[in-house]
Amino acid sequence: xxxxxxxxxxxxxxxxxxxxxxxxxxxxxxxxxxxxxxxxxxxxxxxxxxxxxxxxxxxxxxxxxxxxxxxxxxxxxxxxxxxxxxxxxxxxxxxxxxxxxxxxxxxxxxxxxxxxxxxxxxxxxxxxxxxxxxxxxxxxxxxxxxxxxxxxxxxxxxxxxxxxxxxxxxxxxxxxxxxxxxxxxxxxxxxxxxxxxxxxxxxxxxxxxxx
Amino acid sequence: xxxxxxxxxxxxxxxxxxxxxxxxxxxxxxxxxxxxxxxxxxxxxxxxxxxxxxxxxxxxxxxxxxxxxxxxxxxxxxxxxxxxxxxxxxxxxxxxxxxxxxxxxxxxxxxxxxxxxxxxxxxxxxxxxxxxxxxxxxxxxxxxxxxxxxxxxxxxxxxxxxxxxxxxxxxxxxxxxxxxxxxxxxxxxxxxxxxxxxxxxxxxxxxxxxx
Numbered sequence: 100x101x102x103x104x105x106x107x108x109x110x111x112x113x114x115x116x117x118x119x120x121x122x123x124x125x126x127x128x129x130x131x132x133x134x135x136x137x138x139x140x141x142x143x144x145x146x147x148x149x150x151x152x153x154x155x156x157x158x159x160x161x162x163x164x165x166x167x168x169x170x171x172x173x174x175x176x177x178x179x180x181x182x183x184x185x186x187x188x189x190x191x192x193x194x195x196x197x198x199x200x201x202x203x204x205x206x207x208x209x210x211x212x213x214x215x216x217x218x219x220x221x222x223x224x225x226x227x228x229x230x231x232x233x234x235x236x237x238x239x240x241x242x243x244x245x246x247x248x249x250x251x252x253x254x255x256x257x258x259x260x261x262x263x264x265x266x267x268x269x270x271x272x273x274x275x276x277x278x279x280x281x282x283x284x285x286x287x288x289x290x291x292x293x294x295x296x297x298x299x300x301x302x303x304x305x306x307x308x309x310x
Numbered sequence: 311x312x313x314x315x316x317x318x319x320x321x322x323x324x325x326x327x328x329x330x331x332x333x334x335x336x337x338x339x340x341x342x343x344x345x346x347x348x349x350x351x352x353x354x355x356x357x358x359x360x361x362x363x364x365x366x367x368x369x370x371x372x373x374x375x376x377x378x379x380x381x382x383x384x385x386x387x388x389x390x391x392x393x394x395x396x397x398x399x400x401x402x403x404x405x406x407x408x409x410x411x412x413x414x415x416x417x418x419x420x421x422x423x424x425x426x427x428x429x430x431x432x433x434x435x436x437x438x439x440x441x442x443x444x445x446x447x448x449x450x451x452x453x454x455x456x457x458x459x460x461x462x463x464x465x466x467x468x469x470x471x472x473x474x475x476x477x478x479x480x481x482x483x484x485x486x487x488x489x490x491x492x493x494x495x496x497x498x499x500x501x502x503x504x505x506x507x508x509x510x511x512x513x514x515x516x517x518x519x520x521x
Contacts, residue, residue: 100348101368123388123409127347127381129340134381134417136338137311138388138480140409157312170338170345174385177334177349179440182450193459196437196450198334198351206345226407229390239393239407248404292503 100204100267105275108201108268113299117175117203117268118143120295122229124151124171128209130162141171141261142225149205149261150221160211160257169209169261175201176293180273184287185280199288201270201296207261221258272300278307311415311478316486319412319479324510328386328414328479329354331506333440335362335382339420341373352382352472353436360416360472361432371422371468380420380472386412387504391484395498396491410499412481412507418472432469483511489518 108114122140129135137159141151149171153159163169177200185194212218223241230238241249273281285300319325333351340346348370352362360382364370374380388411396405423429434452441449452460484492496511 100346101365101370103367122390123411125336125383125385127338127345129345133379134338134340135311136381136383136415138385138409138411138413140390154312156314159312168344170347172336172347174336174349179333179351179444181441181444182454183445183448188454192455195433195452195455195460195463196440198349200334200349202349204347222406229407230392233390233392234394237394241406243393244403244406249406252406 100202100269102267102269106269106271108203108270113270114203114266114268115143115146117201118149118173118205121173121175122225124149124173124205126151126159127170127172128159128163128167130159132162135159135162140225140229141173142228144224144260147263149207149263150224150258151261152218152221152256152258155255155257160259163209165210166208168264169207171205171207171261173203173205176288176296177201178288178291178293178296180284184284185276186283187277187280197271199272199284199296201272201299202268204267204269205261205263206265206267207263210260210262212258212260215253217258218253218256222253222256270299272296272303274300274303278304311413311480313478313480317480317482319414319481324481325414325477325479326354326357328412329360329384329416332384332386333436335360335384335416337362337370338381338383339370339374339378341370343373346370346373351436351440352384353439355435355471358474360418360474361435361469362472363429363432363467363469366466366468371470374420376421377419379475380418382416382418382472384414384416387499387507388412389499389502389504389507391495395495396487397494398488398491408482410483410495410507412483412510413479415478415480416472416474417476418474421471421473423469423471426464428469429464429467433464433467481510483507483514485511485514489515
């Protein structure tokens with residue numbers, strides 16, 4: 100990834116937060132059949148592993164053996180940025196359009212886990228996290244489903260963990276613009292539904308004011 | 311990509327609409343330095359080409375020569391789907407959580423264009439499209455920026471087109487559930503901010519009713 104220093108997300112907590120908030124990773128691998136990409140929700144286990152599971156019918160686990168490199172891309176909100184949103188535009192007009200986004204690229208090696216305990220653990224953890232976030236005390240629990248149905252579902256998946264070797268974080272969020280422009284773009288993006296990205300932009304703006 | 315027939319997006323207009331609505335592609339390539347991914351807005355030119363541009367400092371155009379394979383992934387909205395949202399849940403409880411999403415994977419060969427005319431054409435087309443969508447009659451125009459500034463910006467990019475060889479469309483949007491479940495999940499997702507995906511789900515539901 101093209102990652103100039105001014106767009107690098109150097110705050111590790113921001114990197115982990117993005118993975119947690121936008122869990123549907125784009126899993127990419129180079130295989131015998133060329134580039135293959137799948138969209139799979141993942142979650143961090145500690146700071147050195149990602150956990151996930153595939154449909155057994157997904158041939159990724161046949162095309163890409165355990166131990167091979169995989170890239171997991173997490174992406175937050177993104178938005179077209181118009182020069183019209185920069186308060187300095189009418190002053191000097193030295194602006195062109197761009198695109199803002201926040202992404203995390205995690206490189207690692209994949210390791211499949213075909214035993215029932217691992218499979219149950221990975222779907223259990225993901226379910227617990229997502230249900231608590233979505234429904235709080237009214238969370239759906241795996242025990243709510245009939246045992247035979249759950250067992251049939253588990254028989255149709257394969258679990259995996261990714262041992263992380265490298266993480267790249269990029270927050271391309273107008274921090275290369277004048278502060279008044281950064282702040283107004285954050286305001287516009289919040290109004291247009293990119294609240295998560297706008298919050299990061301406001302944090303950056305506040306840090307500047309403290310300096 | 312794992313693409314069972316029931317999740318394949320077989321309506322070409324839906325595939326092109328997704329590319330148009332969510333233009334920030336994840337461009338993935340296998341290079342000498344391994345898997346490389348970049349986030350670049352693209353637009354269709356006709357049905358057989360995608361157009362885009364890179365920062366000249368982005369080493370993709372050095373790592374991946376003209377003529378090589380590239381994968382452009384477009385992704386719409388995505389959402390965790392709770393079993394609690396299926397009206398049939400209290401009846402038979404035969405549900406587990408899943409994730410809904412709409413994606414288009416475009417495979418092709420990349421061809422760089424370093425001349426001023428091509429570069430001006432690609433940024434001009436993208437600007438026109440995005441500004442008209444964002445500001446209508448008040449669209450920012452490239453002529454609004456000083457000529458020397460615009461020329462300096464153009465000198466810092468390289469244009470490219472992708473000759474499309476294959477397109478995969480996947481709409482994993484609860485169409486494998488009972489219609490009452492599909493409809494209620496669409497309602498919940500619309501309320502939770504995934505209006506685009508909900509609309510596709512409602513279209514599928516309406517088609518069923520007509521049959």
